[in-house]
Amino acid sequence: MLPKKPGATAAISVTKTMPDIQIAGRQLSMPSGSNLLEGLLTxxxxxxxxxxxxxxxxxxxxxxxxxxxxxxxxxxxxxxxQANGWLLACQCAVSENLELTRFDPQQSATPALISGQTQLAGDVLELRLQPRGPLRYQAGQHLTLWLDDNLGRSYSIASLPDDDGLVFHLRLYPQGAFSQRIQHMDNGQTIYLSGVAGICHYDPDWHDRPLLLLARGTAVGMLHAIARDALKQGHTAGITLIVWQRSEQSGYWHAQLQAWAEQHPEVTYLTTTDNESDQLLRQTGLVARNAIALVCGSPVFVERQRKPLFMSGLARRQILDEAFLGSQ
Ligand SMILES: Cc1cc2nc3c(=O)[nH]c(=O)nc-3n(C[C@H](O)[C@H](O)[C@H](O)COP(=O)(O)OP(=O)(O)OC[C@H]3O[C@@H](n4cnc5c(N)ncnc54)[C@H](O)[C@@H]3O)c2cc1C
Ligand code: FES
Incomplete structure (x- = not known):
């Protein structure tokens, strides 16, 4: 062992068992490894x-x-x-001292004016917004919409950047904090947009590969926008849009999709139900070996489609999905 130089101190790594958390003028201690969001709410x-x-x-x-x-x-x-120190509290296991500031939509997000709200069938609201600042996005990605600094929700973009403003299809939940409030707001009122993200959008590299778009519920809006984007970018292989319906009843946008598909010979529009869908996906020729599948809807729906798609010969990398998670 080397002799210790006079005055030298050994480098000891100490893991704090109760890191200090500073936020909103308060200082707390939380057990190392505990969930930051839970600790703050408690x-x-x-x-x-x-x-x-x-x-x-x-x-x-x-x-x-x-x-x-x-x-x-x-x-x-x-x-x-990441470089600016942002973190997601729900994914943070406390391991060091933290000095935290809350996200302030009025400071850090893009303002947008409500420009239209149309109630569609089946408790779905079509919301139109005019952003009041630059926003880079692709059809099918999602944003967080903020009504104030305590109420934000994720919604997927059902319009193209060249369209007149942003469009969203929102499910109205009877107990929904966001959806119940926004439907009573007026045109011209301001909300805030942040966090463009999501892998579900059209990639021009797919131009010669069949596109299979599987939607349930309000995911119809964003997948229709991705199909429009594909056509606009010169997609040369076929596009098949399959919409899951709860029963024999038509989905909330059935007539519009039928009319749109009739105008585009490259597009096949099909509807199915949970009982029939496995059989439909196994149908010869529907799922081509080189297809790209985008699957969007509830977490259960997204999970359920993986197996029949694998069984039809698609590899994991050919399947992209987005689960519309609700509040937990
Ligand atoms: C990436 C992403 C993209 C999304 N895109 C869309 C979209 O384009 N359109 C859309 O309508 N939704 C979308 N969602 C889901 C939406 O963000 C949630 O449903 C949201 O919680 C609704 O907010 P709310 O305030 O109306 O209801 P909340 O106040 O959050 O929830 C109140 C109650 O409503 C019910 N509820 C809410 N959401 C769900 C749900 N998803 N499933 C089942 N029950 C629920 C539950 O009973 C819940 O307790 C997306 C979610 C994610 C993560
Ligand atoms: S990312 Fe943390 S609550 Fe959704």
Whole structure:
């Protein structure tokens, strides 16, 4: 062993068992390894949240310095967000002292004016917004819509950047904090948009590969927008849009999709139900070996479609999905 130089101190790594958390003028101690969102809510600090699984970005908090590269609390965030110290509280296992600031939509998000609301069948609201600032996105990606600094929800974009404003298809839930409030707001009122994200959008590299779009519920809006984007970008292989219906009843946008598909010979529009869908997907020729499948809807729906798609010969990398997670 080397003799210790006089005055030298050994480098000891100490893991704090109760890291200090500073937020909103308060200082708390939380057990190392505990969930940050749970700890803050238990301490009575109002932090907005929805999915609790790292997808919706409503629980964003900013630390005074970036977390270590690869921390699960930042893995769903952009490199720019990570570099600026943002983290997702629901994915953060406390392991060090944190000095946190809440996300303020009025400071950090893009304002947008409500420009139209149309009630569609089946408790679905078509919401139109005019952003009041630059916003880079592709049809099918999702954003967080904020009504105030405590109420944000994720919604997928059902329009193209060249359209007149942004369009969303929102399910109206009887107990829905966001959906019940927005449907009573007026045109011209301001809401805020943040966190463009999501892998479900059209990639021009797919131009000669058949597209299979599987939608349930309000995912119809964003997948229709992706199909429109594909046609606009010169997609040369076929596009098949399959919409799941609850029963024999038509889905909320059936007539519009039928009319649109009739105008585009490249598009096949089909409807199905849970009972019939496996058989439909096994139908010879429907799922081509080189197809790209985009699957969007409830988490259960997305999970359920994987097996029949694998059985039809698609590899994992050919299937992209987006689960519309609700508040947990
Ligand atoms: C990436 C992403 C994209 C999404 N895109 C869309 C979209 O384009 N259109 C859309 O309508 N939704 C979409 N969602 C789902 C939407 O964000 C949630 O449903 C949201 O919680 C609704 O907010 P709310 O305030 O109306 O209801 P909340 O106040 O959040 O929930 C109140 C109650 O309503 C019911 N509820 C709410 N959401 C769901 C759900 N998804 N499934 C089952 N029951 C629910 C539950 O009973 C819940 O307790 C998306 C979610 C994610 C994560
Ligand atoms: S990402 Fe944390 S609550 Fe949704």
């Amino acid at each position: 301490a009575g600090i109002p932090v907005p949240y929805s999915c609790r699984s790292g997808h919706c970005q409503t629980c964003l908090l900013q630390n005074h310095k970036p977390l270590a590269h690869g921390d699960p609390a930042t893995s769903n965030l952009s490199p720019e967000q």
